[in-house]
Amino acid sequence: MNGLKDIPRIGEKMAKRFEDHFGSEDAALEAILGGDIAGISEVEGVGQRYAISLVHEVRAQFEGVTMNDFLKTKEGVDIYEHLLDIIKQFSHTRYAKDKLHVYIPYPESKRDKIEEVRKATAGYIETARIMGGNKDLISMLSCIKAIDRKCAVPRIRDRAILTTESKQYEIAKETYGDVMDVQLVKGPGEFVDTARGYSHVVAADDKCMMFDLPEDIDPEFVPDIRKVDMWNMVPELEIAFFAKNLSSLESTILMTQMLRSSGISFLEDLEDEDLEYLKSTLSLIDSSGDVKAGSDDAIDRLVRISEQVDECVSAAISDANSTLDSCLEQSKLTLSGQDMLKVMNGKMEIKDLLEKELYQSYNSVIKDAKQRIAGELCLEKAELLLLESFFSDEISHPLEVQHEHLYAFKQQISNRVQRKKVEHKRNIAKSLSGYHDIAQKMVREALDFDVGFSIGCFAREFDLQMPELMEGSGIAFEDASNLFIKTRHGSVVPIDYSVGGTSQDPDGNKSRVVLLSGVNSGGKTSMLELVAQCIILAHMGFPTPAKRLEIGLTEGFYYFGKSKGTLDAGAFETTLVDFSVVADDSPKIVLADELESITEPGASAKIIGGILEVLSENSNSMSVFVSHLAELILENTECPVRVDGIEASGLDSDLNLVVERTPRYNYVAKSTPELIVERLSRKSDGIEQGFYNRLKEKFR
Numbered sequence: 001m002n003g004l005k006d007i008p009r010i011g012e013k014m015a016k017r018f019e020d021h022f023g024s025e026d027a028a029l030e031a032i033l034g035g036d037i038a039g040i041s042e043v044e045g046v047g048q049r050y051a052i053s054l055v056h057e058v059r060a061q062f063e064g065v066t067m068n069d070f071l072k073t074k075e076g077v078d079i080y081e082h083l084l085d086i087i088k089q090f091s092h093t094r095y096a097k098d099k100l101h102v103y104i105p106y107p108e109s110k111r112d113k114i115e116e117v118r119k120a121t122a123g124y125i126e127t128a129r130i131m132g133g134n135k136d137l138i139s140m141l142s143c144i145k146a147i148d149r150k151c152a153v154p155r156i157r158d159r160a161i162l163t164t165e166s167k168q169y170e171i172a173k174e175t176y177g178d179v180m181d182v183q184l185v186k187g188p189g190e191f192v193d194t195a196r197g198y199s200h201v202v203a204a205d206d207k208c209m210m211f212d213l214p215e216d217i218d219p220e221f222v223p224d225i226r227k228v229d230m231w232n233m234v235p236e237l238e239i240a241f242f243a244k245n246l247s248s249l250e251s252t253i254l255m256t257q258m259l260r261s262s263g264i265s266f267l268e269d270l271e272d273e274d275l276e277y278l279k280s281t282l283s284l285i286d287s288s289g290d291v292k293a294g295s296d297d298a299i300d301r302l303v304r305i306s307e308q309v310d311e312c313v314s315a316a317i318s319d320a321n322s323t324l325d326s327c328l329e330q331s332k333l334t335l336s337g338q339d340m341l342k343v344m345n346g347k348m349e350i351k352d353l354l355e356k357e358l359y360q361s362y363n364s365v366i367k368d369a370k371q372r373i374a375g376e377l378c379l380e381k382a383e384l385l386l387l388e389s390f391f392s393d394e395i396s397h398p399l400e401v402q403h404e405h406l407y408a409f410k411q412q413i414s415n416r417v418q419r420k421k422v423e424h425k426r427n428i429a430k431s432l433s434g435y436h437d438i439a440q441k442m443v444r445e446a447l448d449f450d451v452g453f454s455i456g457c458f459a460r461e462f463d464l465q466m467p468e469l470m471e472g473s474g475i476a477f478e479d480a481s482n483l484f485i486k487t488r489h490g491s492v493v494p495i496d497y498s499v500g501g502t503s504q505d506p507d508g509n510k511s512r513v514v515l516l517s518g519v520n521s522g523g524k525t526s527m528l529e530l531v532a533q534c535i536i537l538a539h540m541g542f543p544t545p546a547k548r549l550e551i552g553l554t555e556g557f558y559y560f561g562k563s564k565g566t567l568d569a570g571a572f573e574t575t576l577v578d579f580s581v582v583a584d585d586s587p588k589i590v591l592a593d594e595l596e597s598i599t600e601p602g603a604s605a606k607i608i609g610g611i612l613e614v615l616s617e618n619s620n621s622m623s624v625f626v627s628h629l630a631e632l633i634l635e636n637t638e639c640p641v642r643v644d645g646i647e648a649s650g651l652d653s654d655l656n657l658v659v660e661r662t663p664r665y666n667y668v669a670k671s672t673p674e675l676i677v678e679r680l681s682r683k684s685d686g687i688e689q690g691f692y693n694r695l696k697e698k699f700r
């Protein structure tokens with residue numbers, strides 16, 4: 001398979017959508033071949049059903065087998081899907097829930113596939129035994145999502161590239177024009193005017209270095225834009241991928257470390273040191289790609305200044321004004337005779353005299369206010385200089401901040417924050433630039449871990465065991481539990497049973513054709529369902545719901561469920577046609593539930609008898625037929641058929657049937673409708689009870 005167009009169901013339009021979604025044709029192919037059903041479902045116009053069937057189809061092409069090669073009937077597929085629904089409840093990620101669909105039952109001829117899954121699953125069962133109850137691991141797993149490759153960076157508005165050379169301009173525009181402003185300037189004047197509009201300017205040519213720039217313009221000089229790495233010029237681009245997938249990556253790292261510390265190897269090609277390095281680098285960014293608070297003291301201090309400066313200055317001014325007010329209240333001016341003469345002669349202004357008197361108090365109030373601001377905001381030397389101009393030297397009351405100077409201070413601080421953040425982001429981007437592919441692989445493997453781990457947790461919950469594979473036809477189990485009953489009711493009576501040439505064969509006859517008779521509601525259908533569950537799970541390479549189970553693998557599995565009511569002639573014909581497929585001599589297992597309802601009992605017994613004869617002649621087949629007509633069928637068949645029975649011994653104190661769920665071998669169990677009549681009689685009174693008692697007499 002060379003490209004998406006080699007996949008029959010993918011046309012040109014759909015191929016384009018796959019490429020857009022996954023980023024490239026290769027990535028899309030990888031997703032399809034890897035069974036990423038969750039990812040495929042997100043492609044525009046593709047739903048989950050389509051994704052599942054597409055993956056099945058492509059895998060079938062590769063493996064040369066489809067699910068229907070083994071599951072020969074619709075009812076068999078229903079049981080498989082019901083089992084899958086139960087297993088999916090143990091997934092912790094949407095990815096795993098969907099990907100479980102890639103597991104299908106294989107026919108015996110694909111034994112290598114079954115063995116492959118068995119081997120991997122056995123490992124996951126062991127992992128789930130150790131870690132399945134670990135809440136931390138489970139919550140980490142639940143945070144992992146498939147890598148999102150779409151991480152557009154919003155345009156960077158506070159940074160620009162300025163150059164006087166048209167060649168540099170063209171290259172810069174082409175490379176970085178989408179993410180930040182790139183401007184061609186004519187000379188120092190235009191350079192300065194333009195630079196004032198940004199907090200961080202990259203001057204991209206030698207000529208700019210010669211400019212005599214004012215103090216507030218402090219560009220970063222880059223002689224040749226071509227020699228700068230992308231992570232250096234726009235670290236945000238590199239960081240964006242990691243920021244977008246931060247939670248998944250952090251959870252994957254923690255999960256890996258937790259597994260490793262429990263002795264479970266995971267992501268083997270990644271050294272502990274690499275993992276730790278990636279973890280500590282990721283801890284420096286937040287999910288928006290910004291520098292995380294707490295990761296750089298200098299940035300934190302500057303950010304704190306920006307956030308607190310207004311509040312701090314107004315509190316300082318308010319206190320300064322209170323001090324100034326009380327100073328004014330206590331101030332008195334006593335003029336000496338000499339001073340009076342000077343004022344009168346015009347040699348001295350009265351204003352100067354007043355100023356002289358108040359200047360000291362004013363100065364000390366301002367000094368205190370500045371000290372307080374400097375202390376509260378932890379200002380450094382260079383910043384103290386800017387603080388100096390916050391208040392006018394001329395006495396004014398009430399005291400006010402000089403707003404233009406406060407604004408300039410804030411602007412400077414903000415520029416420094418941005419500048420420092422870029423420096424910091426460059427270091428982070430440089431560290432992360434080597435981890436792009438590793439990160440993708442890590443998350444994919446973590447998600448794939450959840451697929452296997454779901455199966456392991458499923459096995460752990462229901463105490464499932466790997467079945468033993470035997471040669472020949474047959475199945476035997478001990479303490480087996482019907483998973484559908486268990487999930488529905490919470491408990492189930494375990495059953496032992498054997499059909500065919502197993503080590504548990506009850507009479508040495510290796511009976512491969514069995515009729516299961518028994519009491520109404522005794523559990524015959526549930527028993528058949530249990531056998532079907534074990535057969536399907538074993539052929540998937542999965543563990544089965546029994547303390548011990550041995551099974552002979554087979555090529556095809558036919559499950560015929562109970563039909564609803566007597567069928568009309570057309571439907572009867574269709575059922576016979578459906579059954580005709582069991583007639584070939586391929587190895588198979590056939591389970592059928594109360595086939596007699598297809599027509600009246602006499603005819604049914606003849607038909608079932610005939611089918612059993614056909615199956616009996618095929619030495620590679622095994623079959624169990626549930627029926628209330630066991631004796632009648634035996635009369636109508638020539639072949640050796642074992643009849644087993646599920647029996648009721650009576651009614652308990654709550655008038656429930658007391659049933660021995662494990663079938664008795666070589667025993668025709670009665671349907672015991674008399675017990676049902678007995679129950680109805682004991683539950684009723686009056687005329688109604690009289691009616692049931694009369695029916696009861698008939699069984700005497």
Ligand SMILES: Nc1ncnc2c1ncn2[C@@H]1O[C@H](COP(=O)(O)OP(=O)(O)OP(=O)(O)O)[C@@H](O)[C@H]1O
Nearest residue numbers: 485492493494519520521522523524525526527661
């Ligand atoms: N092993 C078991 N443990 C607990 N409950 C069981 C078990 N087997 C069957 N049951 C319960 O008994 C009830 C009857 O089971 P089921 O329908 O399989 O009986 P049946 O013999 O097929 O009945 P019928 O002959 O009327 O079709 C169901 O509610 C089922 O949940």
